[in-house]
Amino acid sequence: MLRSMVTASNTMYELQKQIDNISHNLANVDTTGYKSKHSSFSELVRQEMKQVDEKNNEVAQSRKTPPGLRLGVGAALTERLTHAQGNLKETKRDLDFALTSPYQYFQVDVGGEVQYTRDGSFYLTPGQGNQVQLVTQDGHAVLDQNGNAIRFDQRFSSFKVDAGGNITVASSNQGEAPLKFTLGIVKAVKPQALKATGNNLFTVQDELRPTALINLVGANRQDISMKQGFLEGSNVDVTKEMTDLIATQRSYQMNSRAITMGDQMMGLINSVR
Known part of the structure; x- marks a missing residue:
């Protein structure tokens, strides 16, 4: 008994x-x-x-x-x-990005630590001087492929992102060349190494990071697939x-x-x- x-x-x-x-x-x-x-x-x-x-x-x-x-x-x-793909929801908002390939994540700066998210609902917040910075809805900086925050002049006229995660920001000043940025995207080759930290964010232990994640740069960026004006829904x-x-x-x-x-x-x- x-x-x-x-x-x-x-x-x-x-x-x-x-x-x-x-x-x-x-x-x-x-x-x-x-x-x-x-x-x-x-x-x-x-x-x-x-x-x-x-x-x-x-x-x-x-x-x-x-x-x-x-x-x-x-x-x-x-x-x-x-890690199954969630359904896409069209928002027609320029700052909404949906990753359309599983196991890929945006890189964001959370208190000096690089963390990862599938939530592509981004915003612009005032930065240094006349600049604005691309951030998540919780205010965390969205990083480019080199680990730097994405900042540009607040007097821009358009904001475009292609399927490969390349951002083009057109200036409101005629004749001025547009600014180009490359979103930082990683692919989880060992997805179970990702640990949820809350607020739809994930982290990976430092000793596992080199083998668990691939930073999609150079030729690897061909694997990136995303849509502007869409958000990925939950896969529940x-x-x-x-x-x-x-x-x-x-x-x-x-x-x-x-x-x-x-x-x-x-x-x-x-x-x-």
């Missing part, structure tokens, strides 16, 4: 984490560029209770199962980011999340019931005089 209660309590702890993941996914169903988390379960280490040896050697030799009673100790949860499948939520709640109830029944049986044993 104690073993059954321990198994059930361990599993309930992991099921609660799955419910939290589902709730987080559903809460971000309308978050731009959000990548959902997928949960899967695996069995924890089993313990084998030795039984009395078979007295009949012929029966013992013909046995196809282990001679012990194998008892599990619950389930373990594994979380993985789902509401139908699947609701189905998983119902199944998880039923599993939680079953394990909770197992603990209750074990407690009742122990109470009966303790009451025997």
Whole structure:
């Protein structure tokens, strides 16, 4: 009974984490560029209770199962980011960019640290002098391929981005050459190395960065694909999340019931005089 209660309590702890993941996914169903988390379960280490040896050697030799009673100790949860492409939403806004290839991320400066996002909803904020700076909706600087902030004169006439992430800013002064910038884009070749830091941002440990990410510069920029005037929606499948939520709640109830029944049986044993 104690073993059954321990198994059930361990599993309930992991099921609660799955419910939290589902709730987080559903809460971000309308978050731009959000990548959902997928949960899967695996069995924890089993313990084998030795039984009395078979007295009949012929029966013992013909046995196809282990001679012990194998008892599990619950389930373990594994979380993985789902990097599937989200649906595109047309906004017709010049500062909205949607990456149309999976595993690619914009580079932004968050307190001096380079982090990554799929959210291409950008804005202009006043910079030094008469300049403006390209930032995220939280005010983090959007970086170019060299890791520098993108700044230009506030008296510009147009702002264009091509499919390869090349920005062209036309000046309002006739005869002045347009400014050109190149958005900093990376590709995650080991996407599970990305760790969510909140606010739709991801980071990678410094020791994993060289092998987990490829900075798309030079010839690699041919792999970039984006659209101006669009935003990528969340890749959350509401139908699947609701189905998983119902199944998880039923599993939680079953394990909770197992603990209750074990407690009742122990109470009966303790009451025997």
